[in-house]
Every structure is written in C-alpha cells, then in structure tokens.
Amino acid sequence: xxxxxxPDPTSLPGNGALPGRGPRVRLHDTAAGALVPVGPDSGTASxxxxxxxxxxxxxxxxxxxxxxxxxxxxxxxxxxxxVRYVQNVTDVDDPLLERAEATGVDWRxxxxxxxxxxxxxxxxxxxxxxxxxxxxxxxxxxxxxxxRELLAAGAAYRVPGTGGGPDGDVYFPVAADPSFGSVxxxxxxxxxxxxxxxxxxxxxxxxxDPLDPLLWRVQRPGEPAWxxxxxxxxxxxxxxxxxxxxxxxxxxxxxVQGGGSDLVFPHHEMGAAHAHLLRPAxxxxxxxxxxxxxxALDGEKMSKSKGNLxxxxxxxxxxxxxxxxxxxxxxHHWRSDWExxxxxxxxxxERFARWSAAVGQPSGxxxxxxxxxxxxxxxxxxxxxxxxxxxxxxxxxxSATGGDDTAAPELVRRTVTALLGVSLR
Ligand code: ZN
Numbered sequence: 001x002x003x004x005x006x007p008d009p010t011s012l013p014g015n016g017a018l019p020g021r022g023p024r025v026r027l028h029d030t031a032a033g034a035l036v037p038v039g040p041d042s043g044t045a046s047x048x049x050x051x052x053x054x055x056x057x058x059x060x061x062x063x064x065x066x067x068x069x070x071x072x073x074x075x076x077x078x079x080x081x082x083v084r085y086v087q088n089v090t091d092v093d094d095p096l097l098e099r100a101e102a103t104g105v106d107w108r109x110x111x112x113x114x115x116x117x118x119x120x121x122x123x124x125x126x127x128x129x130x131x132x133x134x135x136x137x138x139x140x141x142x143x144x145x146x147x148r149e150l151l152a153a154g155a156a157y158r159v160p161g162t163g164g165g166p167d168g169d170v171y172f173p174v175a176a177d178p179s180f181g182s183v184x185x186x187x188x189x190x191x192x193x194x195x196x197x198x199x200x201x202x203x204x205x206x207x208x209d210p211l212d213p214l215l216w217r218v219q220r221p222g223e224p225a226w227x228x229x230x231x232x233x234x235x236x237x238x239x240x241x242x243x244x245x246x247x248x249x250x251x252x253x254x255x256v257q258g259g260g261s262d263l264v265f266p267h268h269e270m271g272a273a274h275a276h277l278l279r280p281a282x283x284x285x286x287x288x289x290x291x292x293x294x295x296a297l298d299g300e301k302m303s304k305s306k307g308n309l310x311x312x313x314x315x316x317x318x319x320x321x322x323x324x325x326x327x328x329x330x331x332h333h334w335r336s337d338w339e340x341x342x343x344x345x346x347x348x349x350e351r352f353a354r355w356s357a358a359v360g361q362p363s364g365x366x367x368x369x370x371x372x373x374x375x376x377x378x379x380x381x382x383x384x385x386x387x388x389x390x391x392x393x394x395x396x397x398x399s400a401t402g403g404d405d406t407a408a409p410e411l412v413r414r415t416v417t418a419l420l421g422v423s424l425r
Contacts, residue, residue, distance in 0.1 A: 001135045003133035013078035017417070020371075038287065044084050045083050046256075047084070055095055057121070057314075058118050059295075059312070064294075066127050089134065093238060095304070097223065136241045147216045149278060167218070179273075179283070179284070199238060214237035215236070246275070247279065252279050259290075293333070297309075301337075323352065324345070328345060330388060330421075333383065334382050351392070358399070363404050367394060370411075
C-alpha cells in the first residue's frame, strides 16, 4: 500500500539540518514499567506502530499516537541512527465490515476513502511516513502462513461452530506462551474484562481458555474471505496480522512496538505471545513496548464508538494550520491522557505566532544551549512539553533583551522543524 509524501528531507534530523548529534533515547517501556534505552548505539533502529482500522477519519487520538512515534523516529535520526519503520492498516475487520453494512458502502471503498484521508492528515501533520505501509488485504497470505505455522507447532487449535456458525475457527492457546501477561502485567480478572471490551470473545464456548484470541475466522455468508489451504476460506484475526507483518518486514526482536494505551491488552499482549511461539529462539517480540496516552473531549476518551471525535481533516477544512495542531499535540506529554479544548487550540495558535515572529527576527540570544536542551528533553522519554518550554524561554529572552547572534533565529527554526516537526511560518 502506498504511504504518504515525506516531509522535505533537508528538514529532518540526521541530514545536516542541525549541528552535532542528539543523545541516546530512553523511553518508558510498559513491560518493564521503567525508562529503558531504545534503539542500538549505532546502525538501524526498528519500529512497528499499529495502524488504523479505516472506518472513520483520523481523530486527535490517532494523531497524538502517530506524532508521538514520529518524535521517536526524529530523535533516533538525530542520534545518528537509521530508522526502519513499519505500520499496518487493518483494512478488513469486524468494525469496518459493520460500518460498511450499516452505511451501505462497500467495505473496500470505505477503507480506501478513510485511508486516503489518513494519508492526507499524516502528511499535513509532517509525520515521516513508514518505510512499509501494509494493508492486511495485501498481507493475507503472509498472515495465513503464520497461522498454519502455529497449527503445525501445536500452538493453535480449531473450535467447533456455535450458534449455526461453521466449524474450524482457529484460536491461539495463551497457555502456550510461558511469558504471556508480561507486556501489560494485568491480573486475570482485568485481562478478562479488557478482552470483552476490546474485540475479544471470552464468552465463546469451546475455547481452552476464555482469553484465547482468534487467529483465523472461517468465512460466514456475505463476509470477505481468502483461500488459505488447510485453514479453508476465511480471514485473519487482528493480533496475528501485526505479528506476521512485523516478523516479515522487521525481524525479531523489534526495538519498539508502539501504539495507543488501549492496545496494551489484548492486542500487544497477544501479538507478542504469537511471536514468541513463531520464533522462540528470538524472544522477546519487542525490546520495548511503548504506549501513548488517550485524548479526551468533554471529559470522555475520544472514540469512534462514543462518536465524540475531533477530526484532523475537519480542523484542516476549518482553516486551522496543521502545524498549529501538531504544536498543540507536542505541548502534551505523549504518555499522558489529555483533553482537547478550544483553549488548547487557542494557546497553540498564540505560541505558534510568537515562535514564528521570533525566528523571523534578524538576531537573538545564542541558540546552541536551546538545541542541547531540546535534544536532552526529547531523549528523556520524549519530553516534548519540556522541549516546548525551552523554546518558550528562548523566545522570551529574545523579546526581553534582544541578542546579537544573527545565526540564532535560523537555528531555532531548524531545531523546532527537525526535532518537534513543527514548521514555523
Ligand atoms: Zn497491531
């Protein structure tokens, strides 16, 4: 699948846009519950971030996640690393099919139109595109191959049909992975509750454990399906899709597996367990599991099911500069839950105007310390609000006392563009 246009390469770190180099990046790892260094000392860092299910346009919650991992990619590049980044699109899944059915739109058309909007939003937000951007539809053979491998290894089983459904849906026994539960660290009661809430089917009869996730769903009437040898016609489960794509295109272990905090369980827990059975010798699936916070509106988490979405495309259509939206996002810590309000947008607009005016001045105080401070803040668990505060301080100092460094405004502009991804006007 085509991704989206990349920002001007000369505006990115690692391309001579900034003097010197950033420090090694440390990030909060959900599994360790602590900050850990992420990425190698030199060479290539690998990143897998779970993509959208394209049945509704990009909302601020998505934007928050993809901007967070874009900050990571930029900090890695600034530290001298190459970045290998893969993202999927869950372009066939229950919510997409249900929405298509409810609105009378072909599921392929719905997915296509929403992926197109997502691309435009990501590009407008200056998010560096993944090197590989893959829809499940184009990876079905890969995913069904992984399911067959699990069956052959005794790490999958078939469940008889219930309620008139066909026999043969394939499930993964969570008991097969001794480290199951180590990503999220949840107790069993919490796992059961989250499974029911987030796409699992703990009530389904015939499973060995209520937590066991679906690997392959045999075709039901009217549902899209693909031939998959001994699995029969059907479609893949959600978790195995990401595992199969990540193993094929990044290998294992992945340096960082990322996504929103609502993906910790079951999605990332199950994805890791699948990988541990597919490639036991290369455990763990990921060296770090990183989870971004949720964005709320009117006191409630923004979600498609609640319908309280602030869409990036709608903000753009209303004339909001996407760079202002990005500045609003990076003014919040990537792991914190925060609320989108008119006040947040107003503050971001004002800050953007102040910063843009400041970098348009002929001189200012030296900006070398600012560059070092922004680098240091971002390497410390992507503390973008700390970096924003450092830029605020420079802008304030310039307005209070001027400064005679004629190279400083341009260095500030480049720092903000390269490391925060905010292009000042
Ligand atoms: Zn995923």
